[in-house]
Amino acid sequence: MIQKFFTLAFGSAVDLFYPPQCVLCNKALTGKEKYICNDCFDSLPLISGPHCPKCSRPIRTRNGENQLCGICRIQPDKNIKITVAAAEYQGLMKRLIHLYKYERQQFLSKFFAHIIVEQIKKKNIESSFDLLVPIPLHWTRKRWRGFNQARELCRNISPLINVPIVPESAFCRVRRTTPQVQLNAASRTANIRGAFAVRKNKYIKDKNIALVDDVYTTGATSGECSRMLLGSGAKSVSLLIIAR
Template sequence: MNIIRFKEGLMEVLFPKVCVVCGHSLSTNENVICVECLHSKFEETVPNGSATSQGVLLPEGINLQHALWTFDKGGYLQDLLHQLKYHRITGVGEDIGRQLGKSMEANPLLEEFIHKERYLLPVPLHSKKRRIRGYNQAYYIAKGISHVIGGNIIPKKAVLRIKNTKTQTGFSLIKRRNNIENAFKVITQNMVKGKNIIIVDDVFTTGSTTFELASVLKASGCEKIAIVTIAQA
């Protein structure tokens, strides 16, 4: 036991844990982002009792859309999401997922999803992108949420992304819709039918991706759908 503690202490001296946002040392209760940054570096979106963020229109069949922070192009949040998405710092996803879970608990409109049986569905990646990246960043956000509100994460093989879509950055709304059309397929019907499902993603921009996924879920008999994301662009 003493040897293990010595090794842990040595690793802490040689490779101290620091916050990925500010670079300051982390306490034993902090993972990869310090509490100070989680509460001060990002701008919260305020639902004000609305079922959506400001300016968002939901198609029929989606009950509500909830975002944690406002996207800051070129700022702390964009850099943080980039680290999660492309640099394999999956702990970022769990940390910000926990923050998202806490904000979901504070939103009274999400009560029926949080206090009843619910299922978390990370937006699926196409198999080719998953092989290149090695993981799905939305899964780690969902994992962080589940630590706070509970709920089951739907297995990745139950709902697939069958169309290897191009990145939608810079696309018009019409091009986004055409790009994502018929991109998803429910493989395991009983994981969806009659369930309340919370779709989880990193950024909500026009909603084209999550709306397309939601339409496939509804066609497979899903009961209620909520969309939650870290950022609202």
């Protein structure tokens, strides 16, 4: 009841509880800063220089232009058309994503959506996606965390690029798996095999899908999702992530 009153009186509960300090260094924020102070923002390892257009890996090129990295040239990922990553998974970005996923700082999804969309707009590819698909969480995992971090990202990306989100019931996680982070690269593919299922084909068929996740490590999870979606008639599957 009390919470409802506050929500009505002061806007959303999220705004009410969002701290007026930088989430990374606790410095008081100025009027124009939101969530993160300018100093911490400048220290984030955002991908702004040349990178591989297929996998988003930062690379050095002579002319400063984007070009395929060595790995994508030799063995391009057949399941993922392109990867858009906002940052590298290191330093303050690693800390920020940890706050988001494990310390319930759910409001950070707005910030992450913003930096992912910045990257999409820089590449001029807003109109190449028909549908946002978050990597599904098993319901037991979702209950444990309280939210699906990828679906939260989709909710904030969707209005910024005008792309709808797939209904939760259309693409599901049907099997509980050991968290990938606890496994080595070789066991990850086997662990995730058969963990996802398309339940409502009509949403997937003929769509250019943007699969959304927080971080990319070995690509086993996104690869398996993509395999299922392409198997259900998706036209293409790309990947949008906060960091790689």
